[in-house]
Amino acid sequence: xxxxxxxxRSTKLDKPRRKKPATxxxxxxxxxxxxxxxxxxxxxxxxxxxxxxxxxxxxxxARELGYRRNAAARALASRRTSLLGVVSDVLSSPFGGDAVIxxxxxxxxxxxHVLMAALEYDETLNKEPIQPLLDMQVEALVVMMTTHFxxxxxxxxxxIPTMLVNCFDPTGRVSSxxxxxxxxxxxxxxxxxxxxxxxxxLINLEPQRVAAIGRRAGYEQALKQAGITPxxxxxxxxxxxxxxxxxxxxxxxxxxxxxxxxxxxxxxxAMGAYDAIKERGLRIPQDISVLGxxxxxIITHHLRPTxxxxxxxxxxxxxxxxxxxxxxxxxxAAPLISERIICRLVERESVAPPRESRLELASQV
Amino acid sequence: xxxxxxxxRSTKLDKPRRKKPATxxxxxxxxxxxxxxxxxxxxxxxxxxxxxxxxxxxxxxARELGYRRNAAARALASRRTSLLGVVSDVLSSPFGGDAVIxxxxxxxxxxxHVLMAALEYDETLNKEPIQPLLDMQVEALVVMMTTHFxxxxxxxxxxIPTMLVNCFDPTGRVSSxxxxxxxxxxxxxxxxxxxxxxxxxLINLEPQRVAAIGRRAGYEQALKQAGITPxxxxxxxxxxxxxxxxxxxxxxxxxxxxxxxxxxxxxxxAMGAYDAIKERGLRIPQDISVLGxxxxxIITHHLRPTxxxxxxxxxxxxxxxxxxxxxxxxxxAAPLISERIICRLVERESVAPPRESRLELASQV
DNA sequence: GTGAAAGCGCTAACAT
DNA sequence: ATGTTAGCGCTTTCAC
Numbered sequence: 001x002x003x004x005x006x007x008x009r010s011t012k013l014d015k016p017r018r019k020k021p022a023t024x025x026x027x028x029x030x031x032x033x034x035x036x037x038x039x040x041x042x043x044x045x046x047x048x049x050x051x052x053x054x055x056x057x058x059x060x061x062a063r064e065l066g067y068r069r070n071a072a073a074r075a076l077a078s079r080r081t082s083l084l085g086v087v088s089d090v091l092s093s094p095f096g097g098d099a100v101i102x103x104x105x106x107x108x109x110x111x112x113h114v115l116m117a118a119l120e121y122d123e124t125l126n127k128e129p130i131q132p133l134l135d136m137q138v139e140a141l142v143v144m145m146t147t148h149f150x151x152x153x154x155x156x157x158x159x160i161p162t163m164l165v166n167c168f169d170p171t172g173r174v175s176s177x178x179x180x181x182x183x184x185x186x187x188x189x190x191x192x193x194x195x196x197x198x199x200x201x202l203i204n205l206e207p208q209r210v211a212a213i214g215r216r217a218g219y220e221q222a223l224k225q226a227g228i229t230p231x232x233x234x235x236x237x238x239x240x241x242x243x244x245x246x247x248x249x250x251x252x253x254x255x256x257x258x259x260x261x262x263x264x265x266x267x268x269x270a271m272g273a274y275d276a277i278k279e280r281g282l283r284i285p286q287d288i289s290v291l292g293x294x295x296x297x298i299i300t301h302h303l304r305p306t307x308x309x310x311x312x313x314x315x316x317x318x319x320x321x322x323x324x325x326x327x328x329x330x331x332x333a334a335p336l337i338s339e340r341i342i343c344r345l346v347e348r349e350s351v352a353p354p355r356e357s358r359l360e361l362a363s364q365v
Numbered sequence: 366x367x368x369x370x371x372x373x374r375s376t377k378l379d380k381p382r383r384k385k386p387a388t389x390x391x392x393x394x395x396x397x398x399x400x401x402x403x404x405x406x407x408x409x410x411x412x413x414x415x416x417x418x419x420x421x422x423x424x425x426x427a428r429e430l431g432y433r434r435n436a437a438a439r440a441l442a443s444r445r446t447s448l449l450g451v452v453s454d455v456l457s458s459p460f461g462g463d464a465v466i467x468x469x470x471x472x473x474x475x476x477x478h479v480l481m482a483a484l485e486y487d488e489t490l491n492k493e494p495i496q497p498l499l500d501m502q503v504e505a506l507v508v509m510m511t512t513h514f515x516x517x518x519x520x521x522x523x524x525i526p527t528m529l530v531n532c533f534d535p536t537g538r539v540s541s542x543x544x545x546x547x548x549x550x551x552x553x554x555x556x557x558x559x560x561x562x563x564x565x566x567l568i569n570l571e572p573q574r575v576a577a578i579g580r581r582a583g584y585e586q587a588l589k590q591a592g593i594t595p596x597x598x599x600x601x602x603x604x605x606x607x608x609x610x611x612x613x614x615x616x617x618x619x620x621x622x623x624x625x626x627x628x629x630x631x632x633x634x635a636m637g638a639y640d641a642i643k644e645r646g647l648r649i650p651q652d653i654s655v656l657g658x659x660x661x662x663i664i665t666h667h668l669r670p671t672x673x674x675x676x677x678x679x680x681x682x683x684x685x686x687x688x689x690x691x692x693x694x695x696x697x698a699a700p701l702i703s704e705r706i707i708c709r710l711v712e713r714e715s716v717a718p719p720r721e722s723r724l725e726l727a728s729q730v
Numbered sequence: 731g732t733g734a735a736a737g738c739g740c741t742a743a744c745a746t
Numbered sequence: 747a748t749g750t751t752a753g754c755g756c757t758t759t760c761a762c
Binding site: 744 | 751
Binding site: 068069070071072073074075076081090091092093094095096097098100101104105108113114115116118132134135136137241242246268271272275278279296297298299301302304 | 433434435436437438439440441446455456457458459460461462463465466469470473478479480481483497499500501502606607611633636637640643644661662663664666667669
């Protein structure tokens with residue numbers, strides 16, 4: 001056995017002791033090079049060039065010893081923890097962890113590890129849950145909220161590169177990535193119009209919400225561009241929940257001239273609307289079309305018929321946030337960024353041309 | 366300005382340099398004690414006793430300097446990373462992150478930080494996603510699966526205290542926490558019986574699944590104990606999705622003597638069953654009762670009527686797993702544990718006494 | 731009750 | 747192209 005550094009060490013509990021993991025010195029000894037060479041090889045340092053032969057020897061030695069670099073030692077010496085903090089309420093929201101996975105995968109690409117801090121759903125960003133992340137010296141931070149709104153960024157984060165996702169800093173000091181709500185509302189509505197609908201109802205969420213304002217503006221914009229005068233009675237507002245959708249759809253269906261399509265500002269609203277529609281014996285999409293917003297898999301896939309919806313691209317936004325952070329971490333001056341992300345429509349089964357246009361089509365034959 | 370250790374340091378980029386965080390030496394100087402004293406105070410070391418006066422001075426100094434102990438240095442010196450790994454597919458599953466939050470909160474209680482590794486939904490436990498956790502030297506590991514099944518625990522985890530949640534090691538070498546499926550199935554069925562039902566349909570998931578076997582056994586057990594002969598035609602099997610529920614419920618409703626209550630083995634099955642029931646113009650729970658399993662908030666709250674269901678206590682299981690790990694981390698010999706967790710019924714609106722018994726009751730008046 | 735000093739395992743500047 | 751060496755900021759034994 002070669003005289004490895006470890007060999008001589010011994011502790012009191014010598015019996016079932018888990019064998020000490022190999023150190024860089026062990027690998028160096030094994031490969032008959034110096035520790036720094038091992039470090040250079042393993043960190044793939046471009047500045048320094050190592051002969052292919054040495055490089056191979058180091059890799060072999062490392063593999064043989066089952067060597068794994070000690071993250072703590074690395075962090076201490078290099079003053080880089082390679083830790084990325086993600087603060088979010090999505091875990092406790094109906095949106096689930098898709099977004100977190102996105103962040104994580106992207107982080108891995110840049111050799112970062114993700115440390116999560118879970119917020120309660122729609123909790124405001126307070127410092128307390130962030131402390132552990134600061135304690136661990138995360139190098140950068142992603143703050144991601146289920147609900148698109150303004151947040152106060154606590155001063156604790158001042159020194160740390162931060163990206164806000166689906167929320168924003170009203171003072172404009174912190175970078176953010178948000179969905180283009182207006183354009184999304186417009187494209188959703190345009191899609192319904194392209195299917196032949198002209199009486200399109202909107203069941204919106206609480207009107208003061210950022211998302212509600214944007215989606216409604218887009219909806220009205222699309223109607224105007226199509227030469228359709230927005231009818232006030234076709235817009236109803238309520239909660240973002242299924243109940244809001246049920247109540248809203250009921251109102252719309254009770255109109256003298258009910259809409260032929262409903263644009264629901266969330267999938268949960270759409271879910272409630274389905275119920276109101278079905279209760280009246282109407283069929284989706286034959287009698288009335290429904291278009292949702294969010295693309296929450298558990299709803300969209302399990303509704304009957306499956307729901308056509310505008311996707312709120314959490315995963316994409318999360319990835320982008322991490323990407324921007326990682327790219328700017330070395331470049332000393334992190335630029336202030338404010339990106340709007342485009343939402344895409346996901347076509348499923350709940351939208352079809354309106355009955356009238358089908359009749360028209362038929363009569364034209 | 367007092368001669369703090371930091372003061373003399375200077376680098377080339379002296380301009381907009383983020384000021385170096387205070388070190389323990391800085392705090393020591395400020396409090397006029399030695400670094401080790403600071404360490405003792407801050408780590409609340411019970412072995413060593415420090416005078417209340419000194420203790421206070423240290424705390425004050427730390428606060429004034431905005432001192433935060435460097436986690437990397439701590440980990441390196443103490444050989445403890447205080448990192449807990451959580452490997453799970455729940456983030457990409459419809460179950461969402463509730464369980465992860467549970468793990469996290471419990472981890473904080475024991476001064477651990479959680480490092481997540483996301484698996485794809487129903488992916489088998491392969492080593493690749495775990496590597497980053499091993500690289501970071503997590504001290505313990507929780508493996509939590511959406512689907513209750515047997516998993517192969519890779520040898521990489523050999524040295525690391527590990528708890529399996531909602532899954533188990535068939536070789537019995539790794540501790541696990543699983544729901545008591547049989548008892549849950551039994552109690553769900555007993556509840557329906559207690560409401561007066563005697564013809565109870567079961568829409569089960571794929572029959573070979575651990576959950577399916579257990580829940581069915583419990584169902585049959587409950588019937589037997591109530592003196593009801595299980596009718597084979599009342600048990601249908603399919604997928605755990607809404608479609609399975611739709612198909613299953615349709616079969617049950619087409620029977621000559623349809624059940625007065627349906628026990629759906631998942632909430633998604635219940636969701637599909639709702640559709641089949643409503644399509645026939647039947648009302649829940651007046652005409653037929655439905656009982657789910659899982660308690661997925663987004664379904665149970667948004668179905669109309671809201672769904673009475675047996676809760677799969679992911680959060681509780683996760684907490685318990687972390688608790689057990691934390692408690693046994695010092696106690697050198699981690700005992701092999703295999704706990705079964707009780708599921709609780711969550712009563713909502715979808716279950717009521719059957720029509721017949723209501724008629725009986727009425728005629729008795 | 732408090733301090734001195736020796737590492738923990740690695741990185742990175744400098745030397746060769 | 748490779749080796750030497752001085753820390754990184756803390757914990758912890760041991761001495762006083």
